[in-house]
Amino acid sequence: MAKEFKGKTAYITGGSSGIGLATAKQLAALGANVLVFARNRERLEAAVAAIQGSRISEEQWVASRQVDVGDNEDVRQVMAEAVERFGPPDLLINCAGKAYPHYFEEIDYEHFDDTMKTNLYGVWNTTSALVPAMKRKGGTIVNVSSIAGFIGVFGYTAYCASKFGIIGFSEALRSELRSHGIKVAVLCPPDTDTPGFATENITKPEETKEASKGAKLMTPEEVAKELIAGLQKDRFMIIPGFDGKLNWRLKRFFPGLVDAVLQAQVDKVQRRRQAAGTEVKP
Numbered sequence: 001m002a003k004e005f006k007g008k009t010a011y012i013t014g015g016s017s018g019i020g021l022a023t024a025k026q027l028a029a030l031g032a033n034v035l036v037f038a039r040n041r042e043r044l045e046a047a048v049a050a051i052q053g054s055r056i057s058e059e060q061w062v063a064s065r066q067v068d069v070g071d072n073e074d075v076r077q078v079m080a081e082a083v084e085r086f087g088p089p090d091l092l093i094n095c096a097g098k099a100y101p102h103y104f105e106e107i108d109y110e111h112f113d114d115t116m117k118t119n120l121y122g123v124w125n126t127t128s129a130l131v132p133a134m135k136r137k138g139g140t141i142v143n144v145s146s147i148a149g150f151i152g153v154f155g156y157t158a159y160c161a162s163k164f165g166i167i168g169f170s171e172a173l174r175s176e177l178r179s180h181g182i183k184v185a186v187l188c189p190p191d192t193d194t195p196g197f198a199t200e201n202i203t204k205p206e207e208t209k210e211a212s213k214g215a216k217l218m219t220p221e222e223v224a225k226e227l228i229a230g231l232q233k234d235r236f237m238i239i240p241g242f243d244g245k246l247n248w249r250l251k252r253f254f255p256g257l258v259d260a261v262l263q264a265q266v267d268k269v270q271r272r273r274q275a276a277g278t279e280v281k282p
């Protein structure tokens with residue numbers, strides 16, 4: 001699967017928007033058949049039309065299925081029907097996800113639960129539903145984490161818990177599935193201009209905004225392009241963009257420096273607030 005996408009089958013959760021949709025379109029442009037999954041029917045239908053427009057051959061098929069990745073029973077039923085109808089995926093991209101950034105004490109249990117169910121349980125649910133079928137012919141699984149999957153980011157306690165979990169899960173899974181001809185990769189996008197990112201910004205604390213001020217906002221198309229290039233090079237960790245790659249290296253080799261820089265930005269915002277006589281929390 002790694003280098004050749006023509007005629008292959010890609011299952012993409014979260015394929016109706018943002019990074020998942022951009023990836024679906026680029027895979028279709030490389031000749032893949034694409035099945036996208038999400039909850040909202042209208043957005044799925046619009047996505048299918050857009051992905052069809054990127055195909056290079058009439059023989060390629062594009063389809064969608066409604067599923068809530070956080071609901072294990074729903075995932076099992078939908079994936080079983082999909083495998084029956086379309087065959088197992090050569091490429092499974094677990095891209096469905098969400099973030100609800102806020103100060104820790106402002107994140108209620110329901111938001112934490114929803115974040116974990118969608119981001120972490122979602123990856124587990126689809127992967128466990130599809131691995132038995134994928135073992136028949138081999139393939140590749142991409143789990144979408146984040147830069148916040150290896151750096152603890154202010155305001156992202158729930159999200160970081162889910163995205164750090166995805167990297168650990170993927171590393172362990174890679175080792176187990178290698179002998180079955182299934183490769184596992186992790187995509188760690190930096191801030192990317194998607195509908196999901198716009199929603200995040202509504203509740204994002206000022207400290208978090210300060211920390212990401214200088215970083216380049218990537219487009220979903222740029223992220224998808226780097227994902228596909230990473231797969232073609234058989235990479236495990238796929239980190240799009242210069243800033244993301246730099247952060248990965250700094251965090252590995254100089255973790256204290258990364259902490260100090262991030263903390264300095266948090267302190268700057270909090271000092272500014274104190275000087276203005278406003279509360280530390282909203």
Ligand SMILES: NC(=O)c1ccc[n+]([C@@H]2O[C@H](COP(=O)([O-])OP(=O)(O)OC[C@H]3O[C@@H](n4cnc5c(N)ncnc54)[C@H](OP(=O)(O)O)[C@@H]3O)[C@@H](O)[C@H]2O)c1
Pocket residue numbers: 013014015016017018019020037038039040041043067068069070094095096097098099118144145146147188189190191192193194195196197220
């Ligand atoms: N954008 C960024 O800055 C950024 C940075 C790092 C990592 N990421 C990660 O990249 C992935 C895609 O993010 P994005 O920004 O492209 O998001 P997006 O534009 O909000 O798209 C999210 C997709 O996931 C689907 N989805 C959400 N909850 C679902 C559920 N419970 N079951 C099934 N599908 C569900 C959505 O469709 P429905 O709502 O219709 O279900 C939609 O198709 C996420 O895992 C995100 O955490 C994003």
